[in-house]
Amino acid sequence: MPSSTHIISFCQSLLRTHEYEDHCHNGVQVPGKTEVFRIALGVSASKAFLQEASHWNADLCLVHHGLIFGTIDRIDDILAGRLRILLEKNIGLAGFHLPLDAHELVGNNIAIAELLGLENIEKCDIGWIGDLSQKMEFPAFIRLVEESLGTKAPFAENFGTAFVQRVAIISGGASDYSQYAMSLGADTFVFGELKESAYHHLKERGLNFVAGGHFATERLGIQRLGEVLQKNFPDVEIRFFDEEVEI
Ligand SMILES: [Zn+2]
Structure with a gap:
């Protein structure tokens, strides 16, 4: 079976982690077993995810x-609880x-751009900007985003044009x-989490x-x-653990 070091350096080279300055270390955060039979994938290293991963061995x-994230000067109760789950079974x-977020094949943003059917896409920080092949009324665009993400969007506002084209x-x-999104000519901005202060900026800019x-x-x-890893490490069992998180 492949080693943990091999799998992680494969990910680092695929994602070109050395090109990023990030407040989250892109690589090993907790060392574990040398040999890897099972990889658990998750969005966040939450206690619930780690428990499921541990039960799945x-x-x-x-x-x-x-x-x-960032630098820490102590291990608080939350981090201790999460670490305990990993260390108990020597899970890395x-x-x-x-x-x-940024990768051109496996990134979060390219995946969304493809599902929305954006054309002529260009880099937009860690995301992408592009055009819908046909203009779409805003309510229909919300439905398209929701279908693409498989969830109900917590917030959406038609502060700008009635039709959506450049996203x-x-x-x-x-x-x-x-x-930034407006400076690139976007009429509509898709992001994840809304800050209260940002809501007013979006409204006052008409975006x-x-x-x-x-x-x-x-x-x-x-x-x-995970799909790329499965092709390259066919003997390893790889499973995504989803969570019901609505924010
Ligand atoms: Zn995030």
Whole structure:
């Protein structure tokens, strides 16, 4: 069976993690078993995910939101609880954050752009901007986003044009990027999580938006990474563990 080191360096080279400055370490966050039979995939290293992975006897967890963001000066009760689950069974964990948003094949944002059927796409920070092949009324566009993400969008507002054509997509907590999205000519901005202050900026700029949910806009990348891993490591059992998270 492949080693954990081999699998993680495969991910790092596929995602070109060295190109990113990130507040989440893109690689091993908790060392575990050397040999890997089972990989559990998840969006966030939540206690619920780690418990399911542990019950399934995963050897390695791969997540988009790792255990540690920024620098820490102590292990609090939440982190201790999560670490305990991993350390009890010697399960390793690696996180892949911004590189997994931005990647041109397996990234969260390219997955959404493809599902929305955007054409002429160009890079837009860690996301993409592109055009719908045909203009669409805003309510129909909300339905398209919801069908693509497989969930109800927590917030959406028709602050700008009645029809949607040019769409910017940045997954996760990107609601502050309205000025940037407009500077690229977007009439509609799809992101994950809405901040209250950003809501007013979107309104005052007259930019349509669909906040699809942080979790929902970041479920696809880790699953795509899993598909690539399955092709390259066919003997390893790989499973995505979903969670009901509506923000
Ligand atoms: Zn995120």
